[in-house]
Amino acid sequence: MVSRVIPVNPFDLVVFGGTGDLARRKILPGLFRRFCAGQMPQDAQVIGAARSEMDAEGYRQMVRDAIHEFDGRRPEECPELEGFLSRLSYVQVDAQGEGGWQELKELLRKDTVKAFYFSVAPSLFGDIAERLKNNGLAKRDARIVVEKPFGRDLASAQALNKSLAAYFHEDQIYRIDHYLGKETVQNLMAVRFGNMLFEPLWNSQYIDHIQITVAETVSVGGRGGYYDKSGAMRDMVQNHLMQLLCLIAMEPPSKFEPGAVRDEKLKVIRALEPVEPHHIVRGQYDAQGDEGSYRDHAENPRSRTESFVALKCHISNWRWAGTPIYLRTGKRLRARTSEIAVVFKETPHSIFDDDAGRHRNILTIRLQPNEGMELGVTIKEPGPGGMRLVDVPLDMSFSDALGPDAEEVPDAYERLIMDVIRGNQTLFMRGDEVEAAWAWTDPIIEGWEARNDVPKLYDPMSSGPEDSLMLMHRDGRKWREIRP
Numbered sequence: 001m002v003s004r005v006i007p008v009n010p011f012d013l014v015v016f017g018g019t020g021d022l023a024r025r026k027i028l029p030g031l032f033r034r035f036c037a038g039q040m041p042q043d044a045q046v047i048g049a050a051r052s053e054m055d056a057e058g059y060r061q062m063v064r065d066a067i068h069e070f071d072g073r074r075p076e077e078c079p080e081l082e083g084f085l086s087r088l089s090y091v092q093v094d095a096q097g098e099g100g101w102q103e104l105k106e107l108l109r110k111d112t113v114k115a116f117y118f119s120v121a122p123s124l125f126g127d128i129a130e131r132l133k134n135n136g137l138a139k140r141d142a143r144i145v146v147e148k149p150f151g152r153d154l155a156s157a158q159a160l161n162k163s164l165a166a167y168f169h170e171d172q173i174y175r176i177d178h179y180l181g182k183e184t185v186q187n188l189m190a191v192r193f194g195n196m197l198f199e200p201l202w203n204s205q206y207i208d209h210i211q212i213t214v215a216e217t218v219s220v221g222g223r224g225g226y227y228d229k230s231g232a233m234r235d236m237v238q239n240h241l242m243q244l245l246c247l248i249a250m251e252p253p254s255k256f257e258p259g260a261v262r263d264e265k266l267k268v269i270r271a272l273e274p275v276e277p278h279h280i281v282r283g284q285y286d287a288q289g290d291e292g293s294y295r296d297h298a299e300n301p302r303s304r305t306e307s308f309v310a311l312k313c314h315i316s317n318w319r320w321a322g323t324p325i326y327l328r329t330g331k332r333l334r335a336r337t338s339e340i341a342v343v344f345k346e347t348p349h350s351i352f353d354d355d356a357g358r359h360r361n362i363l364t365i366r367l368q369p370n371e372g373m374e375l376g377v378t379i380k381e382p383g384p385g386g387m388r389l390v391d392v393p394l395d396m397s398f399s400d401a402l403g404p405d406a407e408e409v410p411d412a413y414e415r416l417i418m419d420v421i422r423g424n425q426t427l428f429m430r431g432d433e434v435e436a437a438w439a440w441t442d443p444i445i446e447g448w449e450a451r452n453d454v455p456k457l458y459d460p461m462s463s464g465p466e467d468s469l470m471l472m473h474r475d476g477r478k479w480r481e482i483r484p
Contacts, residue, residue, distance in 0.1 A: 017119035018048025024066040059090035126163035154438040181412030204323040224298040258425035283308030283465035284455035285332040338367035
């Protein structure tokens with residue numbers, strides 16, 4: 001199987017915060033991989049823009065080092081590197097002043113796609129947007145890319161959207177969530193809407209419940225100060241898990257195009273019921289050995305910020321009435337894994353005796369690691385001795401199914417940046433979608449703050465607090481095991 005790479009039109013991409021961690025780890029190595037794949041045209045231009053004092057050659061050296069560090073290839077394995085670096089320029093820009101803007105304007109060419117990536121703190125979004133407008137760079141065909149967090153509550157999200165809307169139209173704003181760029185997430189839509197096998201069963205009549213898990217083994221580490229003001233609910237649930245929930249639960253859009261897809265996602269968010277307090281579990285990892293607890297890492301001995309959260313959610317519409325969706329995410333858990341498990345109901349009547357046991361089909365979509373899908377089916381256990389049933393997986397790992405071409409599948413940032421250049425907003429969030437997500441999230445956070453809720457402690461490298469297990473056990477269900 002040979003993957004087909006479609007080149008994009010010539011472009012000028014300006015990366016504000018071009019010397020920052022995200023640019024070095026993800027954006028620039030991702031662009032290099034697209035260059036190697038032949039998708040980035042030879043006359044494309046990437047301009048790093050930051051406050052650091054540096055010339056173009058110094059910037060190219062920084063990018064060269066970043067690619068060697070984060071792309072995973074040795075220098076001798078990168079024959080295209082010098083060609084890519086020749087596409088790079090740099091300008092020192094003051095995001096809140098006037099310095100460097102004229103130089104930036106002179107670097108940009110006519111008759112190319114122009115995209116501006118805001119790889120900076122959200123507090124600078126409005127300042128940069130204003131200066132792009134004042135310097136004649138916010139033309140109707142320009143595009144801006146903004147990273148999360150898109151606010152920390154509904155009021156701040158509305159203010160952020162308003163500040164961007166003062167200078168750019170909604171169809172020029174690309175709010176990036178890298179989870180939507182994952183190959184498996186997009187395959188979820190292909191499985192649902194491209195196969196007659198699944199879509200007729202995709203409702204409460206046949207599905208018992210859905211579990212969405214995003215587990216991390218890492219601590220908050222050096223992000224403790226930021227994370228303590230955010231927590232798992234703001235950092236993960238309001239955006240990443242919410243997007244996965246929307247894709248798994250939305251109605252079929254009329255077409256696979258930005259407006260139709262995002263309309264259906266918005267309907268899901270607006271149909272979410274308020275979450276009852278007893279359907280919420282918050283946790284905080286405790287100390288183990290010399291590694292320290294969450295409070296140690298946050299440098300806040302009285303912190304009540306959650307590093308783990310689990311929720312039981314309901315969607316008020318005909319498709320999902322009576323089918324709960326369980327969300328779970330946390331730091332310092334047993335394994336790094338992200339998956340969606342669609343658990344189907346048992347057969348309404350079993351023709352087999354009790355020895356056959358109880359069995360259910362489970363469709364598992366693995367986002368990381370080892371991206372792929374697995375469908376559990378029930379068969380007869382081989383051998384004599386009666387009808388003994390056993391569950392076996394029908395497993396489709398991308399690395400197995402696609403062979404060597406699986407290595408060519410672009411990562412999330414590569415795909416999404418190329419979508420920006422194409423002008424395709426399907427996998428990006430719309431402003432009203434972001435605000436609707438905060439409108440659902442805010443009352444949950446306000447509720448536990450009003451109750452002076454204290455997170456339950458849990459052991460590092462576990463599955464989270466015991467109360468999260470009870471969240472499922474009370475319903476006669478159980479979480480899928482987080483396995484290393």
